[in-house]
Amino acid sequence: MRISEDRYDRDRQRLELALRFLTHEARTQTIRVWTGLSDDRIRKLYRSYLGRAACYVPRHRGKSPHQAAYFTRSLRIQQETAVLASFFALGRLVPAEPSAAAGSALPDIARGHSLCTAFETYTIMIPTAVISFEYAVFLAGCLARGDQLRLGRCCDCAGMIVVERFPIREKRCQHCAGEQRG
Ligand SMILES: [Zn+2]
Structure with a gap:
């Protein structure tokens, strides 16, 4: 049981971080690098948790800053x-x-x-x-x-x-x- 609880905890922390990044309008690529979540899971998370608020939290496309x-x-x-x-x-x-x-x-x-x-x-x-x-x-x-x-x-x-x-x-x-x- 212990192992699966740890895994559950890690997964929850990952999702919480992804949500926090999403509310700050982070790009999918940035969220993937910091949380290890797949693009698909990030998109699903965005739709399910921020779906209704999505009009207030815009998604940015294209490259992350590099200058x-x-x-x-x-x-x-x-x-x-x-x-x-x-x-x-x-x-x-x-x-x-x-x-x-x-x-x-x-x-x-x-x-x-x-x-x-x-x-x-x-x-x-x-x-x-x-x-x-x-x-x-x-x-x-x-x-x-x-x-x-x-x-x-x-x-x-x-x-x-x-x-x-x-x-x-x-x-x-x-x-x-x-x-x-x-
Ligand atoms: Zn000074």
Whole structure:
């Protein structure tokens, strides 16, 4: 009995995570990677649980985000990225030593729930948040791999910031950079 109970528990956690991802408008491909569920089960889940609410929870098609430059393209996004990355760090989603292996080991059920919690906290803190859940998932992967972006510290106040892998000069958070200019 024990074995089947464990299996039932795992399956339930998988489905709960898939539902949480679905309410954040994650793509099928993203849900498959993080939950291990088949596309068919994800579609059925979407129809049976969110069917009636489906008009409020749109499904997105096409490719998931893949441009790390998105996170540095405006001051506003840089600021929001720093907030989101701080919640990722609190949720133990950012490894001490980012690597390709850490990046591919990132998606699992427990970390998927941490990721949702981090994203939900971020949207509560910034009600006008612009970074979508898909971009948040992509950011978590970037920070785990560390090949393009890394979690760094402002050289003045040690506040958390997201920086390119090899920054040309020392980086300051927007607050300290503003003080220097002023
Ligand atoms: Zn600073």
